Amino acid sequence: MTQYSALLPERLSRLEELAYNLWFSWNEEALELFRSIHPVKWETVYHSPVRMLLETSPEDWARLASDEAFIDLYEKAIASWDAYTGRKAWFQETYPQHIGRHIAYFSAEFGFHESLPIYSGGLGVLAGDHCKSASDLGLPLVAVGLLYKRGYFNQKIDHQGTQISEQVTYDFNKLAVRPAIRNNEEVHVFVELPGRAVRLKVWEVRVGNVPVYLLDADVDGNSYDDRSLTAQLYGGNQDTRIQQEIILGMGGILALRALELYPYVYHINEGHAAFLSLERIREHIRGGLPFSAALEMVRASTIFTTHTPVPAGHDAFPVGMFEHYLGELLYSLNADRQAIVELGLDRSKNVFNMTYLAMNTATMRNGVSELHGAVSRDMFKGFHGNLNASEIPIGHVTNGVHLRTWMAREWKELLDRYLPENWRTHQSGREQWAALADAPEETLWDIRQRLKERLILYAKTNVEEQRRRNGQPDDSGSVFLRPDVLTIGFARRFATYKRATLIFRDQERLDRLVNDPERPVQFIFAGKAHPADIPGQKLLRDIYQLSQTDRFRGKIVLLENYDMNMARYLVQGVDVWLNNPKRPYEASGTSGEKAALNGVLNFSVLDGWWQEGYDGENGWSIDADNRADEETQEKENQESLYSVLEKKIVPLYYNREEQAAVPVQWVKRMVHSIETLAPQYNTDRMVQDYTNLYYTKIMDRSLHFSTDNYAAATRMADYKRFIRTKWWAVKIVGVEDPYPPVSFAESLDKRLLKTIGVIVHLGEIWYKDVAVEALYWEEQANGAWVPVVVPFSLFGEAVSPGTYKFEGRLPAHLRHGPHFQLRVRPISPDFAHDFEMNEVTML
Known part of the structure; x- marks a missing residue:
């Protein structure tokens, strides 16, 4: 009962x-x-x-x-x-052989709905959308996080624009969360922290068919300080943070085991959860594996997603702090103590870096957009040794958003009329979206206007409540946002790199835009700054104070307490979504994707997802020469922001061709935006990408590495140990490069090939355990230069014991040294990718 x-x-x-x-x-x-x-x-x-x-x-x-x-x-x-x-969903139909093989998805925050406030922003909402699409697609996914009794914080803005961070304590009995039950008993686990064991209660949230298990330290038996460990998201100091991350990662693994769950895949969503790998290594060692084989088993079954190109976003702790808080684990694995420390050690700063730990314990790694993947490869180039950035094993899966959550009901009902009946379950099929063009322009515009009117009513209520609470006079009779005016929205975390105040750099120009008597523009801003982020709070205060001046009052509006509920109003109701971060610091950005689902046109710096999504006709770009210095880019972004607004966006919005009832060209661009962006930037496509590119491959590797008493894991560990101890002897001792070509004419013919010979000393390493390659760069038709790798093959018998000759064919006009390099790297059929080991010898 x-x-x-x-x-x-x-x-x-x-x-x-x-x-x-x-x-x-x-x-x-x-x-x-x-x-x-x-x-x-x-x-x-x-x-x-x-x-x-x-x-x-x-x-x-x-x-x-x-x-x-x-x-x-x-x-x-x-x-x-x-x-x-x-129903039988996509995963069951596509991968029947993997039914029942669980995927564990760990995240520090989850944004499912405004009624369960355990998220702060984009990372959490993305994690929530990931779980929703995993359920829609039938993935056997289980998620793990923390249950924050005080959530993040409620934001209030006082009469001067100062952010007040209001703490709220939530009653779990009034949330959609219940104790996790196993064998008719509530599930509790204990995590060892210095000098004591902290008891954790496991709660369960159901997200469709996906269970989400949340850990809570606020239970009887724990000290006051320990009960506060899971109180607040991103609260406290570094001591609080490292203990939260121990609870999340290590406690999360213990919770899964208490629930008798043994997933095949472990997904570390940002570095906060990376301690899960240490608990899994200990688990395998207790099961009889040596450290090296345990590490290989963990690596084979783990994927790590990094979300930030901002160095400060990667958690790192002093090594002494790590050793203090992980003392129990280090003591229990004393023989491998230094090897464990090495997994996260950043020697250049003498800190234990959670991203390093995640990368060292996950074979599969990815960024969250194509550009972010490239930035991450460059960012962690030093971590991977002597490699070109393009070859560093960090891929990308571009983020999406959960269409059913973020698309307005009016749009979904319209699509039900014009798209194929199964469009919701096959939303990534781009061809079906073309049918949206058959919808009458007046109908499309009517939806846009209704959603804007709903937003304006919501915004008015929000602002009136601000004024009432701050003891300000009733302003309801004053000019306020109007539904017939071009409305631009900007809502996100108030971090300095997101440049919330870029539009305010030239206030006279802004004044002309906002107060144009015939073609005015109005702006709605929203967002929270972290309570410890003083510069971010200043940005917020500057916007508020400007919004209270006579020329901008009621036309530039700052809403308070940005959350998922407000986000729906905003991304559905504005006409244009503005995003102007410093490139390339926006790893992906998903708010613009939510807006695009609703016929809102994006106006953004070509960063994150927008660099991929923008096609020149489905929105607008804020441009700059990305090769220029930061100050020049700042000026160019500012000029582009104003000029595109003045010359393109505003004229298009107010253009009524031949006295048409609606702005026909604007509506056409809306339709094109939805057609090109909705099928690609949704989490169904994103989760399918994760499944096809990573999850199912990891399942196969988990099976391969664990069968026959972990034979493959042990073999891999032994192989790597051998290679590392013997690689010092690997040298390229001779190069046979017939250069220059026979004639000047031949030197101009890039189709002409020549044979290159290379003599390699391998010592005790078998020649079949290495790849010998040439690497050069080739210019493409678009002016880009791409790396070209040419494999070499063994030529004849060994030149001498441990020394071999390899040959390959290269364009005759290339010369060793100036034009191409030669390299030797270890290979194995059990490697997940070419550069699973950093040992590479180049000449």
């Missing part, structure tokens, strides 16, 4: 099942069902079905049980839920 069994009429008994599954948040029937219980209360409980159950009286339930219209909504929602849980 549950807490609602006696409360709910039998006819409505499955309401509790819907309320405790966040599937409701992306299903229109379920949302409408809960809203219809009491529309006003639905807003006051902040769209929480659990609170609706708690705060609805028995009399109201009895009334609703006899209301046939409500029963009809209830039955439709239940039918939709049963169809969802009972």
Whole structure:
């Protein structure tokens, strides 16, 4: 019997099942069902079905049980839920051999819905969207995180524009979270911290078919300080942070084991969770593997996703702090103590770097956009030894957003009329989106205007509440945002590199834009600055104070307490989404992707996802010469921002060709934006990419490395140990390069090939355990230079013991040294990629 069994009429008994599954948040029937219980209360409980159950009286339930219209909504929602849980989804159809092989997804935060506030921003919302699409696609994914009783913080803005970080304590009994149960008992685990064992309660959140397990230290038996360890997201000092990350990574593995879950894949979503690898290494050592084989087993089954090109975003702790807080693990594995420290050691700074730990314990690594992958390869070039940045084993999967969560209901209903019936489950199929062009322009524009009006009403309420709380006079009669005015939105974390105030650098020019009598522009800003980020809070205060001046009041608006609920209003309601970070510091950015789903046009620096998504016609770019110095780029970005607004965006929005009722060319660009961006920048495509490129390959490697009593893991560890101890002897001792070519004419013919010979001393290493290659750069038609690798093959018998000759064919006009290099690297059929080892000899 549950807490609602006696409360709910039998006819409505499955309401509790819907309320405790966040599937409701992306299903229109379920949302409408809960809203219809009491529309006003639905807003006051902040769209929480659990609170609706708690705060609805028995009399109201009895009334609703006899209301046939409500029963009809209830039955439709239940039918939709049963169809969802009972269907055969993409993963089952595509990878039947991997059914039941779990993927563990670890993240420090999850943004599922505003009623479960355990997220701060983009990283958490992305993790939430990842889980939602994993459920939609049928992946056997389980997620692990922390349950923060005080969440992040509620933001208030005072009459001077100062951010006030308001702490809130949440009652878990009113959230869509319940204790995890195994064998009819609540699940608890213990994590060792210096001098004590901290008890953790495991909670469960259901996200469709995906269980999310959240760890909570606020339980009886723990000290006051320990109970506070999971109190707040990104709160406290470095001591708090490292202990939180131990709880997340190591405690998360212990929680999975207590739940009898043994995944085949472990996904470290940003470095916060990287300690999970240490717990897994210890687990394998206790099972009988030596450290080296345990490490190979962990590496073979782990993927790491890095999310930030900003060095400060990579957690690092003094080595002494690491050794203090991980003392119990280091003591239990004393023979391998130094090897464990080495996994995260950044010698240049003498710190233990969580990103280094993640990269050293994960064979598969990726950034979150094509550009971010390239930036990450360059950023961690030193970590990978003597390699060209292009060959560093860090790939990319460009982020997306969960379409069903972020696309407005009006747009989904329109697409239901014009796109194929199965478009929601096959949303990544680009060809079907072309049918949107058949929709009448007036209908498309009407949706855009309705969503804008809804946003303006929401913004007005938000600003009025700010003024009321700050004791300011009622401003409701003043000029405020208008639905007939071009509206630009900017909402994100207030970090300095995101340059929230770039549009304010020339206030006279901005004044002309905002106050143009015939073609005005209005701006809505929102976002939080971390409580410790003083420069970020200053940006916020500057925007607020400017918004209160006579010429901008009611036309530039700053909303407070940006969260998922506000984000939906913004990305659905504005006309243009503005994003102007310093390139290349926006790893991906997903807010613009959410906007694109709703016919909002992006106006952004070509950074992150927008560098891939922009095609010249589906939005606009803020340009600069990326090769110039930072100051020059800043000036060029500023000029581009204003000039594109003045010459392209504003004229297009207000252009009414032949007195048309709607701006036809603007609507056409909206349609093109949706057609080109919606099928690509969604998390269904993203999770499918992770599955195809990484998850299923890791499953195969996990099986391969663990069979026959971990034979492949042991073989790999032994092989690497041998190579590392013998590589010192590897030398390129001779090069046979017939240069110059026979004639000047031949030197101009780049199709002419010549044979290059190279003599390599390998010592005790077998010649079949190395690859000998030439590397040169070739110019493409677009002016870009790309690396070309030419494999060499063994020529004849050994020149002498341990010395071999290899030959390869290269363009005759190239000369060794100035034009190409030769290299030797170890190879193995068990390697996940060419450069699994950093040992590379070049000449």
